[in-house]
Amino acid sequence: MTKIAVFGMGLMGLPMTQKLAEANISVMGFNRSAQKLEPLKAQNVPVTTDVKEALDFADCLILMLSDFPAIQEVILSCDSSFAQKTVIQMGTIAPDESRQLCSEIKARGGDYLEAPVLGSIPQVKQGELLLMVGATPQQFEQWQPLFKNYSPEPSLIGEVGQAAALKLALNQMIAGLTSTFALSLSFLEQQGVSVDIFMDILRDSALYAPTFDKKLTRMCDRTYENPNFPTKHLLKDINLFLDATQGKNTNNVTLQAIQTVVQRAIAKGYQDGDYSALIEGIKD
Structure with missing residues (x-):
């Protein structure tokens, strides 16, 4: 079973993590401040404030961090390898930022795609987000089961940067x-x-x-x-x-x-x- 770590427990990251937990997917929530992890702890969902622990846990990392500088600070400032891991960027960042992130993840041995979403908390809970994917067709097919937790019809937009x-x-x-x-x-x-x-x-x-x-x-x-x-x-x-x-x-x-x-x-x-x-x- 694929293990997922969701990075960022903001307004969208928290319900997106809860959505996976409700689907009996093995998921861990990461946040830099422990306070935002309390709702997950109350639901017995594994949580951490330690980047290495989240990386060790997960095969797939979903990024819902606030912006690209936060991604750099949390994900790229450490020297960890991303070998045999997939990073899915689901927040809103610039196209060039997504392309840069793709290059850096691949340089560390990982796989990368983007899947930003349009919608808010009610759409997360109902699984009715509009989900746009920047990836190869093979990546899109591989991660369809995950995306279906959030959207009835995920859309493949094109290569990395185009969905962003x-x-x-x-x-x-x-x-x-x-x-x-x-x-x-x-x-x-x-x-x-x-x-x-x-x-x-x-x-x-x-x-x-x-x-x-x-x-x-x-x-x-x-x-x-x-x-x-x-x-x-x-x-x-x-x-x-x-x-x-x-x-x-x-x-x-x-x-x-x-x-x-x-x-x-x-x-x-x-x-x-x-x-x-x-x-x-x-x-x-």
Whole structure:
């Protein structure tokens, strides 16, 4: 039986580990701080704060760490070999970062593929994430049984780096859709126009996206607690997209403006709130 170690017990890493444990897959949770491992300990899932222990345990490493610097610190700073191990990067990092990670893992004798996901905690629990794989066809087939725990139809996008690029493209759309919706709501509030009427018309139009209704109550009530995706993570992904398009003959000025809005919301103290808090960056 393949043994899995999940690295990073953040908002997604924890339920993704629990999902494997519920499927009776041999899994260990790793996190640098012990506190985030407590829910797994309570469920009798093996846990560790020691990288070597996790590496010794696992045949396959799933990376759900916060960003590429965290991956470098946790995985690449040690001198351990990855011989006969597979590393699956499932967080959101830049395409070039994923390619660099692939090279370094292979140089240490390991195998590497990327499988970023779109969705949040409810989709993890229901096994309904959108899962995008950057790998060879052989790797994709080999790890299909694992991926099926998270997604009914994992998609092979192409080689390493291409799934990472697709994930960033989708995440910048999260920023774009949410910011334009927040701008319209703020404008209508100032003009005294009924939000209910606005939503009735919007829902019947080609402009509508389901995320608008998901964020409506939070934005109107200014309630951002218990996020599935915090504002600081949205800013991280915006920054990754801007960096990835730098010098690539892509005019990213619109996203630069959204970046400023999100930065303003974070400056007001909403970094850990739901990303709908970016509406706070629109108001003076």
